[in-house]
Amino acid sequence: MSASDLGRVAGRGPSVPASAPLWKMVKRWLYIFHRWTGIVLCLFFAIWFLSGLVMLYVSFPSFRAAERVATAAPIDWGQVHVGPDQALARLKEPQFPAKMRLGMTGGEPVYRFATEAGRRAVSARTGREIHGIDASHARQIAGTLVGAASLSVDPVDHDQWVVTRHYKAMAPFWRVRLADAAATDVYVSQKTGEVVQNTTSHERFWNWLGAVPHWIYFEALRLFQEPWRQTVLWTSGIGMLGAVAGFWIGWMRVRLARRYKSGSVSPYRGWMKWHHVVGLFGGIFLICWVFSGWLSMSPWGGLRDKARDVASLYAGARNSFPATDKATLARTAHGAREVRFAYLGGGPVISIWGHGPTALLDANSGKAMIPDRAHIAAIARSAMPGARLTTTDRLEQPDRYWYSTGDPRDDSRPLPILRLKFDDPARTWLHIDPATGALLGQLGSGGRSYRWLFNALHSLDLPWLLVWPPARHIFIWLLSGAGLVISLSGVVIGWRRLFPKKTRQP
Structure with missing residues (x-):
């Protein structure tokens, strides 16, 4: 006799499935x-x-490269007495810095470096390394940037707008409140005089x-x-x-x-x-x-x-930079607001920003150059050892992975670009500026999934x-x-x- 029949005989009616109490x-x-x-x-x-x-x-407030170039004064080449090779040699760094650029800061041309040890700066006028600035100098730097007098200068290690790990290596700061209509605060690194952040009352x-x-x-x-x-x-x-x-x-x-x-x-x-x-x-x-x-x-x-050291392999940098004819560079970069020094596939290059389309120079000869697609592909292969280059596409229009929402927090994604696809386990894509050969970014299978699971769902x-x-x-x-x-x-x-x-x- 079944359990159900026994239940009926006992007068209890049909048995209740054992899972019912659990589900309840x-x-x-x-x-x-x-x-x-x-x-x-x-x-x-x-x-x-x-x-x-x-x-x-x-x-959220930020001071990115595009704003830095747009707000900078044209480089005063009459004050540039020190070449990039001399400025870099002054630091005695074992490796070429991740970033090296020349621009005006408070009326003075300054070389700025992003090294493993942190941010460093060298005056292009005197050749001396900048080890610290006082409140008066910070006032001058901030006032020159915005074009307004300062109301106050306060020392800060961090506050609401410079609180992340990104700023920790550049702290402490001078926070300069300016007398402009926007009530702008400019944050100047006390170590190097670099402007790292600005905010408005709005x-x-x-x-x-x-x-x-x-x-x-x-x-x-x-x-x-x-x-x-x-x-x-x-x-x-x-x-x-x-x-x-x-x-x-x-x-x-x-x-x-x-x-x-x-x-x-x-x-x-x-x-x-x-x-x-x-x-x-x-x-x-x-x-x-x-x-x-x-x-x-x-x-x-x-x-x-997963982090892969593509950028340094793509650059192929040495720990020095060749001597540059300052007079030739001054003529070529007349009116420029920023000049960047880097390596491209083991060759030193100079890029000029802020006076029209970005220009690329061969640092050895000082002549203008545009890397061809074959040269870029060869450099990319060297940056992806063990992987085969399967496809090279030229994007003229945005697509599902290279686009802009218009959010100023995101660096603009220029067009056209080259997309080089590799057959490594992550199926890595390299995005490269065809005009300068610069590596703009890399994207693997994880990043492409993240684009849909975060960007698409959240934004x-x-x-x-x-x-x-x-x-x-x-x-x-x-x-x-x-x-x-x-x-x-x-x-x-x-x-x-x-x-x-x-x-x-x-």
Whole structure:
């Protein structure tokens, strides 16, 4: 006799499947988990959606190469008495620096270097290494940059706008407040006199409503890389699981064919109904958006491409630079705002910026040069030992992996470029400027996956939306609106759960 028959004989009716109590318990804990993660994190979600909309229009302050060149004064070649070879020899560095450039700083031409030991600078006028600047000199540098008098100068090791690891090697700073209409703050390195950051009152105000809460970028926490990373990982990770639980519950509670007595697909009313119905439509977006933010913190190593020393192999640099005819360089680079010195496939080159199209010179001869495709391919092969070059494409238009959203935080991606594809395990792509031969970036299989799992899901930089940028903004507003309704309704529901209204006794 079966267990079911025994049950009937005993008068207990059909037996209950053994899994039923377990499923009942799972559903109970699913409700509890969603309820309490919502109570704790829905306010965070609302802040993240609102701050993300602010970030769409106001970026976190930065002082990138394009702005540095655009705001620099033309090089005063009459003051350049020291050649690049002499300036580099002064440092006695064992390796050629990652970056070496010449530009004006506070009315003086200065060579600047990014070395393994940190940032260093040498005066092109005197040949002396710059070991430190005082507050008065910082005032002059900042005032020359912006064209305004200074109001105050304060020494800072870090603050809200120079808090990341990127700035640690350049600290401490002079923070110079200028008397211009934008209330600009310029951060000047006390070690070398290099301008490393600038902010305006407009940027500072809106970033307190944008990037700072969105990235949980509060100075006291952001100073410590790993605690900050863990905070974002756990907050977004738990929030993502809570959102998945809510979406699951939402679909279990919906009735499409046999509706509730009210005729609705949802059993809820008021804020609960808004939370339920909008969650059904916007829940997938919310889950994907939180997942992509969580992924940006590289859990378990993430999908970032593993570091490979392609740049130094591509450059093939030595630890010196050839003597340069300063008079010839001055004539060729007349009006330039910045001159950069580098190696390309073992050959020294000079690039000239800020006076029209970038020009490339052979540092040995001083003559203009444009590397041909065969030469670039040969250099690229040497930078990828053990890998075979399979394809070389010339991109004239943006595509799914080489594009710009118009966000000023991103360095502009010039066109045309060459894309060289290799058959190494990571299927690496090298992006190269055909005019200068410069390596603009590398992208492996991990980076290409990350482009879709983070950029596409979080920033919505989908190819069909990038064709007409306003469409992307409209789409972001619509989906963020759905996320806000889900989050704010969750805040109200959570508040009522924690602080229920007291009913009056008759």
